[in-house]
Amino acid sequence: AQSVTQLDSQVPVFEEAPVELRCNYSSSVSVYLFWYVQYPNQGLQLLLKYLSGSTLVKGINGFEAEFNKSQTSFHLRKPSVHISDTAEYFCAPDTDKLIFGTGTRLQVFP
Amino acid sequence: GAGVSQSPSNKVTEKGKDVELRCDPISGHTALYWYRQSLGQGLEFLIYFQGNSAPDKSGLPSDRFSAERTGGSVSTLTIQRTQQEDSAVYLCASSLERAPYNEQFFGPGTRLTVL
Numbered sequence: 001a002q003s004v005t006q007l008d009s010q011v012p013v014f015e016e017a018p019v020e021l022r023c024n025y026s027s028s029v030s031v032y033l034f035w036y037v038q039y040p041n042q043g044l045q046l047l048l049k050y051l052s053g054s055t056l057v058k059g060i061n062g063f064e065a066e067f068n069k070s071q072t073s074f075h076l077r078k079p080s081v082h083i084s085d086t087a088e089y090f091c092a093p094d095t096d097k098l099i100f101g102t103g104t105r106l107q108v109f110p
Numbered sequence: 111g112a113g114v115s116q117s118p119s120n121k122v123t124e125k126g127k128d129v130e131l132r133c134d135p136i137s138g139h140t141a142l143y144w145y146r147q148s149l150g151q152g153l154e155f156l157i158y159f160q161g162n163s164a165p166d167k168s169g170l171p172s173d174r175f176s177a178e179r180t181g182g183s184v185s186t187l188t189i190q191r192t193q194q195e196d197s198a199v200y201l202c203a204s205s206l207e208r209a210p211y212n213e214q215f216f217g218p219g220t221r222l223t224v225l
Contacts, residue, residue: 036216042218043114043201043216043217043218043219044153044201044203044216045215045216046213046214090152090153099155100145100153100154100155101152102151102152103152103153
C-alpha cells in the first residue's frame with residue numbers, strides 16, 4: 001500500500017521568503033502525486049499534480065513541485081510567499097482514492 | 111457550473127442519535143468520495159463510489175457508518191448511534207471518472223459535533 005509522510009506539521013515563514021514543504025512517499029509501483037491546498041474556512045483545491053513526463057510540475061499561485069524518484073520525494077516550493085499563501089497543504093499519492101498526508105500548515109507573517 | 115455542495119454545513123447532535131450527511135456532486139461526475147477531517151489528524155478516506163456502486167468501502171471506521179448513492183448523483187453518508195469520536199468535518203469530492211487521472215473537486219464539508 002502507498003503512504004505519504006509530510007515531515008513538517010507547521011512551517012512559519014516571513015512574507016517574500018522562499019518556502020519548501022516536504023513530502024516523501026513510499027511505493028513499489030508507478031506513482032501519481034498531488035498537492036492540495038485548503039485555505040482557511042474553504043474546501044480543498046488542487047494545487048498541482050504529477051502524472052508523468054517532466055519531473056518539475058508547476059501549479060497555481062506560483063507553486064511548483066519536483067518529483068524525485070530516487071529520493072521518493074515530491075517537495076512543494078515557492079520562491080517568494082505571500083500572506084495569502086497561509087493555508088494547510090496536503091500531499092497525496094495516487095490510486096483511485098487519495099491517501100492524504102497529515103498536512104503542513106504554512107503560516108506567512110508580514 | 112456549480113461545484114460540489116454539502117448539507118448541512120454544520121450539524122450538532124447528541125450522542126446516540128443518527129445523522130445523515132448529504133453530498134451533491136458536480137453534474138456529470140461519475141466518481142464520488144467521502145473523507146473525514148479530524149482535528150490534528152489530517153484527512154481520512156472513508157468510501158468511494160463509481161456510479162451507484164461502492165467498490166471500496168475499506169475506510170468506513172465501523173458498521174455504524176454507511177453510505178449510498180442514488181441515480182449516479184446525490185450521496186448520503188449515515189452515521190448511526192453517533193459517538194463523540196465521530197466529531198469531525200466530513201468532506202465529499204467528485205471527479206469525472208476514477209482518480210488519479212482526474213482531479214477531485216471538494217465540497218466545503220459538513221462539520222459534525224457530537225455532544
